[in-house]
Amino acid sequence: MYSKDKVESGTQENQVNNLKDKHMKFIADFHIHSKYSRATSKDMDVEHLVEWSKIKGINLIGTGDFTHHLWLEELKSKLESKGNGLYIYKNVNFILTSEISSIYSKKGKTYRIHNLIFAPSFEVVDKINNVLSRRGNLASDGRPILGVDAEELARIVFGIDENCMFVPGHIWTPWFGLFGSMSGFDRIEDCFEKQTPKIFALETGLSSDPAMNWQLSKLDRFSLISNSDSHSPSKVGREANVFDCELDYFKIRDVLRTKDKTKFLYTIEFFPQEGKYHFDGHRACAVCFSPKQSKESKNRCPKCGRSLTIGVMNRVEQLADRPEGNIPENAIPFKNLIPLDEIIAEAKGFGKSSQAVTREYHSIISKFGNEFEVLLNAKEQDLRANVSVRIAEGILRVRQGKVNIRPGFDGEYGKVNIFSEEETKKDAQAQLDFF
Numbered sequence: 329m330y331s332k333d334k335v336e337s338g339t340q341e342n343q344v345n346n347l348k349d350k351h352m353k354f355i356a357d358f359h360i361h362s363k364y365s366r367a368t369s370k371d372m373d374v375e376h377l378v379e380w381s382k383i384k385g386i387n388l389i390g391t392g393d394f395t396h397h398l399w400l401e402e403l404k405s406k407l408e409s410k411g412n413g414l415y416i417y418k419n420v421n422f423i424l425t426s427e428i429s430s431i432y433s434k435k436g437k438t439y440r441i442h443n444l445i446f447a448p449s450f451e452v453v454d455k456i457n458n459v460l461s462r463r464g465n466l467a468s469d470g471r472p473i474l475g476v477d478a479e480e481l482a483r484i485v486f487g488i489d490e491n492c493m494f495v496p497g498h499i500w501t502p503w504f505g506l507f508g509s510m511s512g513f514d515r516i517e518d519c520f521e522k523q524t525p526k527i528f529a530l531e532t533g534l535s536s537d538p539a540m541n542w543q544l545s546k547l548d549r550f551s552l553i554s555n556s557d558s559h560s561p562s563k564v565g566r567e568a569n570v571f572d573c574e575l576d577y578f579k580i581r582d583v584l585r586t587k588d589k590t591k592f593l594y595t596i597e598f599f600p601q602e603g604k605y606h607f608d609g610h611r612a613c614a615v616c617f618s619p620k621q622s623k624e625s626k627n628r629c630p631k632c633g634r635s636l637t638i639g640v641m642n643r644v645e646q647l648a649d650r651p652e653g654n655i656p657e658n659a660i661p662f663k664n665l666i667p668l669d670e671i672i673a674e675a676k677g678f679g680k681s682s683q684a685v686t687r688e689y690h691s692i693i694s695k696f697g698n699e700f701e702v703l704l705n706a707k708e709q710d711l712r713a714n715v716s717v718r719i720a721e722g723i724l725r726v727r728q729g730k731v732n733i734r735p736g737f738d739g740e741y742g743k744v745n746i747f748s749e750e751e752t753k754k755d756a757q758a759q760l761d762f763f
């Protein structure tokens with residue numbers, strides 16, 4: 329834990345009322361996808377996004393996928409402009425965002441880079457879509473694949489409106505990140521060239537947290553943001569950003585541009601080991617290696633002899649010019665959390681999607697207002713008075729970072745354990761003895 333700041337507490341109703349204030353603390357998740365993106369839930373629509381934003385305690389959420397014509401029609405028909413670059417629906421704020429997948433060749437090498445675009449109005453979105461529609465089929469997917477150089481894409485966006493924000497997405501992901509081991513660059517300047525100075529924020533992705541990025545001095549000037557990249561409503565906010573400023577597109581942009589620590593308070597992070605590309609490995613052979621083990625095996629799978637997928641931790645070590653544990657002077661703090669349904673599932677010994685976990689989840693939310701209130705702010709005595717002993721203990725351990733994680737690798741999420749096997753057996757036996 330690097331921050332002692334607290335998110336404003338209160339029920340969902342209080343949080344909605346707080347939105348009337350010009351200056352307030354709020355939680356933002358900028359990167360999500362709509363039901364028109366591949367491998368997404370059919371419930372990724374405006375109504376479900378609003379419902380789950382309130383359950384989670386999110387005040388500002390990205391629209392995602394504004395390049396898709398059907399999703400854009402839905403957004404235009406439901407969102408009301410606030411006149412400050414943000415939009416609103418049923419007291420939840422929206423910011424216009426989309427993700428573009430660029431696959432292109434540059435100097436004899438193929439690159440696959442995902443970038444996030446933020447726009448301050450539907451008028452600007454229409455102009456962006458008009459230009460990009462000439463470069464590829466925007467209707468093919470909510471996150472379209474275009475053969476457009478990332479530098480050229482940035483030039484197009486800034487040429488339309490310099491108030492847009494252009495953020496390289498999940499920068500360490502092996503296959504589709506700016507610094508990815510399989511198709512990325514070693515320097516941001518090599519990717520964006522003359523457009524580099526106009527870029528002031530980077531998305532760290534689920535498999536890295538800010539501390540890992542602090543090992544690279546060349547990233548010090550950038551605001552490091554964290555988002556869910558959610559494909560289903562219940563996963564919004566699994567990573568997020570906490571601000572203390574006006575709910576205004578241009579104010580938020582200025583906070584990120586200047587990296588204002590008084591207004592960009594901290595980010596909410598996965599434990600990076602839980603991300604599905606943290607370690608190296610070969611999923612088909614169930615081989616998961618640390619960077620040291622990969623080096624010893626010459627980056628080859630010991631079972632089949634094929635190349636390992638080099639993960640985020642290894643790639644950070646390759647490019648780092650500082651030791652682990654370094655904290656830059658202008659660093660934005662962060663907090664590592666585990667989603668509440670995962671904590672409940674382990675505490676109860678059921679799967680996340682089970683009815684028992686779902687019932688318990690909504691029961692706890694009804695008592696505290698929203699999930700972030702439970703995970704971040706609820707006092708220990710209130711937790712122990714209102715939820716089971718084991719769930720309360722799980723929440724407190726997560727806050728303290730007292731978890732064990734088997735790292736994710738080659739597309740497979742890591743496995744988190746809050747309780748030891750011995751504790752789980754003792755609790756199970758205690759329940760049997762009780763009955």
